[in-house]
Amino acid sequence: MLELYxxxxxxxxxxxxxxxxxxxxxxxxxxxDILELEQYTDEFLAVNSAGxxxxxxxxxxxxxxxxxxTEYIEEAFPEPVLAPRDARGWYETLCWGKYVExxxxxxxxxxxxxxxxxxxxxxxxxxxLGAAVENIPIAERKAAWQAAVSDSQNxxxxxxxxxxxxxxxxxxxxxxxxxxxxxxxxxxxxxxxAFSLVCTLPRLVPDMVNKDKTPRIxxxxxxxxxxxxxxxxxxxxxVEEDLYAPGPEHSRWG
Amino acid sequence: MLDLYxxxxxxxxxxxxIALLEKGVDFTSHYTDLLNFDxxxxxxxxxxxxxxxxxxxxxxxVLTESSQMGxxxxxxxxxxxxxxxxxxxxxRMRYWxxxxxxxxxxxxxxxGWSMFVGPMVRQKDPEELQRKIDRIPLKExxxxxxxxxxxxxxxxxxxxxxxxxxxxxxxxEEALAGFPxxxxxxYSLADINIFCMVYSLPTMQEENVxxxxxxxxxxxxxxxxxxxxxxxxxxxxxxQLSERVGEVRDKLGMKKND
Numbered sequence: 001m002l003e004l005y006x007x008x009x010x011x012x013x014x015x016x017x018x019x020x021x022x023x024x025x026x027x028x029x030x031x032x033d034i035l036e037l038e039q040y041t042d043e044f045l046a047v048n049s050a051g052x053x054x055x056x057x058x059x060x061x062x063x064x065x066x067x068x069x070t071e072y073i074e075e076a077f078p079e080p081v082l083a084p085r086d087a088r089g090w091y092e093t094l095c096w097g098k099y100v101e102x103x104x105x106x107x108x109x110x111x112x113x114x115x116x117x118x119x120x121x122x123x124x125x126x127x128x129l130g131a132a133v134e135n136i137p138i139a140e141r142k143a144a145w146q147a148a149v150s151d152s153q154n155x156x157x158x159x160x161x162x163x164x165x166x167x168x169x170x171x172x173x174x175x176x177x178x179x180x181x182x183x184x185x186x187x188x189x190x191x192x193x194a195f196s197l198v199c200t201l202p203r204l205v206p207d208m209v210n211k212d213k214t215p216r217i218x219x220x221x222x223x224x225x226x227x228x229x230x231x232x233x234x235x236x237x238x239v240e241e242d243l244y245a246p247g248p249e250h251s252r253w254g
Numbered sequence: 255m256l257d258l259y260x261x262x263x264x265x266x267x268x269x270x271x272i273a274l275l276e277k278g279v280d281f282t283s284h285y286t287d288l289l290n291f292d293x294x295x296x297x298x299x300x301x302x303x304x305x306x307x308x309x310x311x312x313x314x315x316v317l318t319e320s321s322q323m324g325x326x327x328x329x330x331x332x333x334x335x336x337x338x339x340x341x342x343x344x345x346r347m348r349y350w351x352x353x354x355x356x357x358x359x360x361x362x363x364x365x366g367w368s369m370f371v372g373p374m375v376r377q378k379d380p381e382e383l384q385r386k387i388d389r390i391p392l393k394e395x396x397x398x399x400x401x402x403x404x405x406x407x408x409x410x411x412x413x414x415x416x417x418x419x420x421x422x423x424x425x426x427e428e429a430l431a432g433f434p435x436x437x438x439x440x441y442s443l444a445d446i447n448i449f450c451m452v453y454s455l456p457t458m459q460e461e462n463v464x465x466x467x468x469x470x471x472x473x474x475x476x477x478x479x480x481x482x483x484x485x486x487x488x489x490x491x492x493x494q495l496s497e498r499v500g501e502v503r504d505k506l507g508m509k510k511n512d
Contacts, residue, residue: 090329091319139417
């Protein structure tokens with residue numbers, strides 16, 4: 001029995017959804033509407049007390065954290081192979097997963113929220129929204145939502161996000177000049193992890209990701225967009241536009 | 255050829271030291287003095303341009319991520335397995351390692367740096383110190399060192415770190431309720447990685463970590479401290495940090511394994 005709690009097929013949720021689809025694994029979809037704060041209901045917190053999606057429930061075992069979920073899926077469902085099995089290849093897979101998360105997960109959500117979501121959220125009933133945020137029972141997440149709803153991400157954080165996205169984009173573009181995929185000759189969970197964040201960048205930061213500046217990334221995005229598993233994943237969209245939510249926090253220190 | 259560049263067997267540096275000793279793999283130890291900024295010297299940057307410690311070099315292949323390094327060590331060398339076979343237990347191994355790397359570790363380290371490391375480093379010549387800070391290659395690391403050295407932590411930041419340390423201890427205590435080790439019934443890389451961050455909590459956080467409040471954590475520490483590889487690990491240290499381990503053993507009611 002496999003159930004996946006997820007939001008729209010973007011960012012962290014997309015990592016797990018695409019990975020399951022690529023493996024051809026049937027799962028029961030449990031849609032959690034992040035913008036309605038459904039991840040903080042008692043019912044969902046009983047599944048994941050951290051109040052985050054995605055969550056994979058496999059034969060009663062609860063697995064959280066999108067990067068760790070893709071690694072789990074790779075090990076629990078070895079076919080088709082989506083990561084190298086030798087010592088070096090696996091080490092590099094783990095390092096890339098960490099790199100994508102560190103440089104993109106937080107940065108894309110920070111920037112995406114500021115540019116796309118903040119203006120939309122202003123149209124909602126602020127009293128109601130404020131009260132809902134006030135009720136978030138997890139200190140770090142409450143702080144993140146308070147900052148997001150008031151759109152008080154400071155310039156430094158936005159700049160830092162753009163800087164990190166720039167670093168990751170350069171590294172990905174460079175890697176794709178040597179090989180078809182990020183881990184070499186074979187499509188892997190790292191392409192899935194990175195794609196889930198990078199796929200919105202041509203719209204979010206068109207000055208940084210475009211046909212002229214990052215031709216290999218644009219081609220790589222096309223190739224992944226055309227995969228049946230990715231098409232199936234996007235067919236699960238309920239909203240036909242890019243949405244963002246407050247992501248993992250920026251490193252506080254060190 | 256296996257070369258390990260490490261500081262005290264503490265936090266990130268301790269992880270590969272313990273993993274290699276547990277596997278029984280011979281390696282050449284290169285003690286790199288973090289507080290003297292040896293990791294930003296040109297000869298070190300040639301090996302690891304990021305200027306972080308530890309670095310493992312295996313037949314010319316360079317590894318710089320301390321938690322992920324353990325999986326490499328386990329896969330590349332013979333010796334007892336340090337990863338469970340079961341995927342769910344492996345997820346637990348990685349989940350808790352990550353929790354300590356991302357959430358607990360930085361908070362504990364902020365407190366430690368504010369109290370001990372900052373004052374120690376500030377005794378150096380200010381100009382020399384600034385020169386050493388300026389050449390740190392990673393921006394994140396540069397900001398972190400600057401913050402620590404000049405004690406730019408705010409009261410709120412330190413209070414939040416204390417809260418996170420207390421919270422981390424609580425949830426880790428709960429996680430240890432069902433199993434003798436972090437990932438489950440067997441000792442794994444998670445025990446190694448986490449031990450490196452929490453091994454001195456019974457003396458550093460006496461009021462939060464003790465037999466009354468955290469019996470699971472205390473007993474887990476006793477199980478890990480009892481391992482021969484751990485005794486050997488602390489012989490790789492050169493400062494008080496490793497000498498203080500004796501006090502922790504006293505608190506746990508343990509003698510050195512002879």
